[in-house]
Structures are given as C-alpha cells and as structure tokens.
Amino acid sequence: MLTCENIVKRYGAFTALNGVSMDVPAGKVFGLLGPNGAGKTSLIRIITRITGPDEGRVLFDGKPMTDADVHQLGYLPEERGLYKKMKVGEQAVYLARLKGMPKAEATTRLKEWFTRWEMDGWWNKKVEELSKGMAQKVQFITTVLHNPRLLILDEPFSGFDPINAELIRSEILRLRDEGTTVMLSTHSMPSVEELCDHIALIDNAKVMLHGNVREIRKRYSTNTYRIEYKGTRVAFANALGFSGELVDTHDGEDMSVARVRLAKDTTPNTLLRQLVSGVEVNGVQEEVPRMHDIFIRVVSETAPEMVASGMTE
Numbered sequence: 001m002l003t004c005e006n007i008v009k010r011y012g013a014f015t016a017l018n019g020v021s022m023d024v025p026a027g028k029v030f031g032l033l034g035p036n037g038a039g040k041t042s043l044i045r046i047i048t049r050i051t052g053p054d055e056g057r058v059l060f061d062g063k064p065m066t067d068a069d070v071h072q073l074g075y076l077p078e079e080r081g082l083y084k085k086m087k088v089g090e091q092a093v094y095l096a097r098l099k100g101m102p103k104a105e106a107t108t109r110l111k112e113w114f115t116r117w118e119m120d121g122w123w124n125k126k127v128e129e130l131s132k133g134m135a136q137k138v139q140f141i142t143t144v145l146h147n148p149r150l151l152i153l154d155e156p157f158s159g160f161d162p163i164n165a166e167l168i169r170s171e172i173l174r175l176r177d178e179g180t181t182v183m184l185s186t187h188s189m190p191s192v193e194e195l196c197d198h199i200a201l202i203d204n205a206k207v208m209l210h211g212n213v214r215e216i217r218k219r220y221s222t223n224t225y226r227i228e229y230k231g232t233r234v235a236f237a238n239a240l241g242f243s244g245e246l247v248d249t250h251d252g253e254d255m256s257v258a259r260v261r262l263a264k265d266t267t268p269n270t271l272l273r274q275l276v277s278g279v280e281v282n283g284v285q286e287e288v289p290r291m292h293d294i295f296i297r298v299v300s301e302t303a304p305e306m307v308a309s310g311m312t313e
Contacts, residue, residue, distance in 0.1 A: 001026035001061060001181050002047065002150060008055035009042050016042040017053070018205040024150075024183060024198070029176050031196035031213070032185040035299055038202045040185050041078070044152055047183075048075050060150075071100060074148030078155045078185075082127045082135055089114075089123035095142040106145065113141045117167070132159045140168060144175065151175060154185045169195060189292035199291075201298055208298050213291065220294045224261045224287045225268060231256070231279030239278025243271050255282060 002024035009017040017039045024030045034040050045051045047058055049070055058065040060072075082091055089110065096106035114120050117137060127135065136159055144151060153172070157165045172195055176182055184196060192199060192213070199216065201209035209216060224247060229236060233249055236258055240246060243266045249258040262271060268284060275281050 002183075003059040003062075004043070004047070004056065005059065006056040007043065007046060007053045007058070009039070009046060009051075010054050015205050017046075017202075020056070020202065020205070020207050022200040022207055022210050024181060026181050027176065027179050028197040029172060029182045029184055029195045031192045031199035032183055032202070033187075033192065033199055033295060034202035039205045040202055041154070043202070044075075044077075044154060044183075044185060048073060048152065071146075072149045074143045074146065074151040076139060076143040076151075076153045076156060078158065082130075082139065084126070084128040086127055087124055088127055088130065088138060091127055092138055092142050092145075096145050099146045101146055109145055110141065113145070117141070133161060133164050136160065137164065137167075140171070144171070144180075148180065150181045150183065152183045152185075155187070156184070157186065157188060157191060189290065189295060192291045201295065203299050209294070216294065217288045217291065220289045220297070221286065222261060222289070224259055225271065226283075226285045226287055227258045227260060227275065227281060228255050228283040229258065229275065229279040229281050230254075235278040236275070239275045240271075241274055243274045259287070 004020055004022050007017050007020040008015070020039070020043060032040050032043070042051075046053050047065075049065070049067060060066075060069045086094070089107075092110050093103060093106050096110065097103060101109075111120075111123070114123060119134070119137065122130065122134065122138075127138075130138065136156075140156065143153075156168055156172075160168065169191070172182055172184070184191070186192065196213050198212055199209070200207050225244075233251060233256070236249070236256070237246060240260065242263060244260040244262045247259040247261055250256065260271065262268070268286070272281060272284060
C-alpha cells in the first residue's frame with residue numbers, strides 16, 4: 001500500500017533521514033521502531049504530508065502520494081491536544097467534520113463509539129475535566145472515525161493503564177482484520193511482538209532492519225534449544241557429546257533444564273537421538289530471540305553509546 005523510496009530529510013546541517021526505503025503491506029500492522037532521535041517522527045511527517053522530503057518520494061497504492069490521499073489517512077501524533085474549554089462531544093464532532101464527515105453522520109457514529117467504550121456520560125462534559133487516558137481515548141476515536149485506509153499511530157499506548165491499553169490493542173487488531181493498514185510507532189517491544197506483522201528499524205537516519213517479524217526473529221536466532229530432562233547433569237553432558245555446546249543448566253527437584261547451542265550441521269532430531277541414550281527428555285523448544293533483544297543488538301552495533309546511556313528505552 002505504502003512505499004518510501006530513498007527518502008532524505010535535512011534540517012540545516014543535520015540529516016534526519018538518509019536514503020530511507022521501506023514497504024508497508026496492505027492490511028497489516030507495521031511497526032516503525034528506533035531510538036529517540038532516529039528519524040521516525042520526521043518520516044511520519046513526510047508520509048502525512050505535514051512536510052516534504054528533500055529527496056526521494058512516497059508512493060500510495062503504487063502512485064506518487066498527493067494531498068488528496070491524505071483523506072485516506074488517520075494520524076494520531078504522540079503530542080496529544082484537545083481544546084480544553086470545548087465540550088467533549090462538540091470537540092469530537094468538530095474534528096470529524098475537519099475530515100469531511102457530515103455533522104449528522106459524525107454525531108451518530110461518535111455516539112456509537114462512546115456507548116461501546118462506556119463513555120456516554122462524558123459527551124457534555126468539558127475536555128478539561130477528562131483524565132489523560134480518557135482524552136487519549138477521545139482522540140483515538142476521532143482518528144479512526146472516518147475509516148482511514150492507512151492508520152498511523154505514534155506511541156498510542158503512552159499514558160494508558162493496562163485495561164485501556166488492552167482496549168486499544170484489541171481495536172488495532174480489529175481494524176487490521178477489517179482491512180485497515182496500521183503503522184505503529186512505538187518503543188514497546190512486547191506490543192511489537194503481539195501486534196506487528198512487519199517492522200522497519202530506523203537508526204542513525206537509516207533503515208537497519210526491515211521485514212516480516214517472524215522471519216527477522218528466525219534470522220537472529222542463535223540455534224539454541226531449551227531442553228527439559230530427567231537425569232544427572234553428568235549423564236546429560238556425556239550424551240550431548242559433540243552435537244552441541246552446553247550453555248547452562250539448572251537442576252530441579254523433578255525436572256532439570258539445560259540450554260544447548262547446536263553444533264554446525266546438527267539438527268534437533270540428531271540432538272534428541274543423542275540425548276535419549278543417557279537421559280529422559282521431556283521437552284525440546286527452540287529459543288527464538290525477542291524483538292527487544294534484536295532491537296538492542298542492532299542499535300548497539302551501530303551506536304553502542306546510545307545503549308549505554310539508556311536511549312533505547
């Protein structure tokens with residue numbers, strides 16, 4: 001649906017984006033990741049046509065993106081903002097009309113959302129009476145109300161308690177299942193693993209990682225397996241032989257656990273055949289790296305001082 005081709009953006013002598021290219025597939029949740037200052041917000045502002053690139057282009061449905069395409073977008077920025085003195089319902093209808101919705105249709109659909117999210121009692125209250133989380137729920141609703149084909153969410157879980165964060169997650173998945181393409185900019189790695197089908201990791205103004213989440217996790221796997229077994233540690237080590245490296249082991253009362261990194265050309269089946277000659281194997285599971293670990297690894301390889309200073313949090 002969306003393609004960025006060699007996007008360059010400079011602010012004076014500072015290069016915020018340096019040849020950024022990526023594809024956002026239709027009907028998927030796409031994670032836009034990176035440390036603070038990596039260029040994510042600059043890219044989002046270019047996609048939403050708030051600003052333009054110095055070089056490169058953005059394609060929407062295979063054609064150069066135009067101002068007319070913006071009506072098919074929904075954008076929830078990280079910097080939230082509502083008019084504090086307006087009533088909640090009045091504010092929501094106003095924002096919906098800015099996106100081209102007739103007043104009657106906007107009012108009807110907004111009240112359906114307010115009822116579904118148990119917010120009916122807030123319609124005639126002033127925005128300044130809302131909690132931060134409630135205000136963010138209002139803004140989320142107004143962002144998706146016009147059924148955008150591409151929904152861009154910048155840190156959508158910020159400030160939400162666990163219950164409302166789960167509500168937003170459920171809505172993102174529902175929208176995806178109904179055909180909406182979602183671009184999610186977030187620092188929450190658990191959210192990436194739970195929600196995202198594809199990701200792009202930007203660091204130092206460049207795309208460092210791009211593709212399907214499952215394939216990326218598999219690519220960064222260390223060929224390490226977690227093995228549950230009954231028997232002695234010595235018997236396990238003897239049975240293991242040269243089929244793998246014993247990374248660590250923990251002896252339990254009923255069950256012991258070992259982590260083994262397979263040797264080159266050794267398969268899990270080969271490992272299992274080796275082990276059953278000396279111990280009783282109850283389970284074998286590959287350790288697939290978390291996106292958090294991959295994020296830290298990629299960023300630290302390009303800018304170790306950023307990890308040391310905690311800028312990846």
